[in-house]
Amino acid sequence: MGQGLQSRLMGMLDVVYPDLDSGFLADQLIQAMGLTADTPAPPDHTNNWSESDTLLITYADSIQRSDEKPLVTLRRFLHEQFGGTLSAVHILPFFPYSSDDGFSVMDYLAVNESHGSWRDIEAIAREFRLMADLVINHMSARSRWFENFRKRVDPGQDYFYEAAPDTDTRLVVRPRTSPLLTPVQTEDGERYVWCTFSEDQVDLNFRNPKVLLEFVGIIRYYLERGVQWFRMDAVAFLWKEAGTSCIHLQQTHELIKILRVLIEHHTPDAVVITETNVPNRENLTYFGNANEAHVIYNFSLPPLLINTLVTGNCRHLKTWLMSMPPAQIGTTYLNFIASHDGIGMRPTDGLLTEDEKQTLISTMEHFGGKVSYRQTSGDGQQAYEINIALYDALKGTEDKGPDKWQLQRFICAHAIMLALEGIPAFYIHSMIGTENDYDRMEHTGRLRSINRAQWNIEDLEARLADPLSHHSKVCGELKRLIGIRRKQPAFHPNATQFTLHLGLQVFGFWRQSVRRDQSIFCIYNITDEVRQVALSDINLIGTDCWVDLVSGLKIDDLSGEITLKPYQSVWLSNRE
Structure with a gap:
């Protein structure tokens, strides 16, 4: 089995690093994951999920109490409100960070002190399957690694991707309008670093195998602290190649395979999830041949389902559903309607017409939503996502505006999601019916904050206890529907x-x-x-x-x- 593991890794490493000794690097990776030559391989094509699985997505500090750490408050809230209802929880990045609400990580091995400690994370992992982000494409410009990059010392001096300022980047696909190349001063003079998302989020250089080895050690550390599900954030952009789109490159797919093999040999029931907010056909490629992601997000579902319910017409949703291939055994979809990000518009490419996209955008703006844009080829810009709380997104219809059916429409959306092939995932603010948070959006200056409210626990519990509150009605009915789903074999994610x-x-x-x-x-x-x-x-x-x-x-x-x-x-x- 050990030789089999090394051979499997070598085949993939030869694609990524053709000029290196793949056997030596494979041995380094095996050692970094704490494996041995005789570590048994996990069984093939195993479903590590069932109809009883439902995931909750939340920030560590979405719910707060003035006198305790948010992770402590979160654990108690999850236990009291959702114990026996939810099986898994995705805690969005809980590490020290410098921007983007956690996705600009300063230290992968530490818990943000303002949130709590690893002990608090482990306590949640003992009650629920824990999903954590592997923010693998980029790292904070305020991290120790990047400070070492500036100083030209290890570890870090060659951990970040550089490019010449005159590099032709016209074909590069990215989700932002900010400059792609950022100048920084180093001990060797000015260097230009690649920043897919922002100048504070500097892309890591996986051409350097030391970076891969670092992340294998990070993954092992998470596994040993109870993390079972790994969300590979922004993984589609991992590998860069001059003259290409720098998205979905073959080296990226091979790196995902490498990490999956190592993860499953360490923990056979662990799950790898790729976060690739792209058009549907591109997204499906991350299943590979059932040897890349165990689970992929159904990114087309949120905009299509919302469009269905505000237009009263299911043509596009039905057409999309008929086109979706059944997931192979050992793989499945993650179904969601809302998350910490906005409603992605790229996954509607080829599914909605440009006029239909614009009408959806206009309807969401009428309901209080905002729109963010991305850079397209040349100097063009295109709507990237709609930022709005789901409860407000479903407050009315395209032709009539807000109406009296908001609650029923909202429950219907989740009843559809719960029954579809795949694992259902609820954003915490959908689970409790949170509305648009304009104050937080204005305070942070970021459009996404409209759907990233932070609740005081006493206020939230009072609303959930009030039978007349829409928060109570939403939470109560969603828990009831989840309870029904959990008992139905026909709702198995692979049925x-x-x-x-x-x-x-x-x-x-x-x-x-x-x-x-x-x-x-x-x-x-x-x-x-x-x-x-x-x-x-x-x-x-x-x-x-x-x-x-x-x-x-x-x-x-x-x-x-x-x-x-x-x-x-x-x-x-x-x-x-």
Whole structure:
């Protein structure tokens, strides 16, 4: 097995570092991960998830109490509100940082003292599967590594990617409008460093294998502290090559494979997730041949689902769903509608027309949202993401504006997400119905802060305890739906999925358990008007007994119709 591991690594290393001794480097990587020559390989094609898995996404300090560290407050809140409901939690970067709410890391091996300690992280990991960010593309310009880069000493002097100021970067794809090359003064004079995201986030140089070895050590450190799921942040930009787009290059894919092999040999049930906010076809490549990411984000789902619910037309959502390949065993999708970032527009390329994109943007702006832009080839700019809290994004429709159906529309969106093939992930502010935070956005000067509110725990708990509060209604109903989902084999992330054709105002799909002992027909009215669905159009098996898992209503007459109120969700199952 040990020789097998070395051989596997060498094949991938030969692609990334063709001029180096791949056998020697493979041995260094194996040692850095704490493995040995006889470490057994993990079983192939294993699903390290089930229908009982639901993920929560949160910052360490999204919920605060004045007299304690936020990670302590978060752990207690998770335990009291979601124990037995959620199985996993993604704590966004909890390291010391200099900008971008954590994604400009200063020290990968430390916990931000203002948040808490590794002991607090480990306490959460004992109750929930813990997902952490591997901020692998770039590092803070205020980090020790970068200070060493300036001083031209190790570790760090050759850890960051440099380019000549006259480098032709016209083909480079990136999500920002800031300058790509930033001049910095070093002991060797002025150097230009590559900054895909901002001048404070300097891209790391993976052409230097020492950087890869450093990250293997970092990953091992996280594993030993309870991290099981790894979100590889901005990984698509990892490798740079002159004259190319510098995104999705083959060396990047090989580096992901290398890290996955090492991670699974250390912890067989660990999971690698790639964060690649790009058009759908590009995103799918990160599955590789079931040997890269175990899980990829369904980045097209948020804009398409929001567009469906504000237009009352599911044509594009249905077309996209029919085009999605079933994930191989051992891989799956991560379904989400909201996150700490905005609603990405690049994943709508080829799925919405330019006019439809602009109409969606205008609707979201009408509901209080903001828009950020990215640089395109030459001097052009294009909408990159819409910044808005999901509860406000669903406050009305494209043609009528805000209406009385905001809560129902919001619940419908999540009922769709919960039933789709893949693992559902809830942003904490969706779970509690947080609205646009304009004060925080103005305070930070960053558009994304509109959806990064920070709650005082006493205020939040009071609202969740108030049955008339929309926060209480949202949280209560979402927990109820998650509870139903957890018990259904047909909602396993890899269970069969088939799109139904029920017109453009009713969205539907069918799920069947791996053992074929349960079928669930998931049907949704995505409009603000009452709709009728003929049961004969769904082809329910007459010898089975059918029940709506959401309402508990039993279906006795299969020749009849079901009446769907505005934004009502129905999960018709042949077992209770």
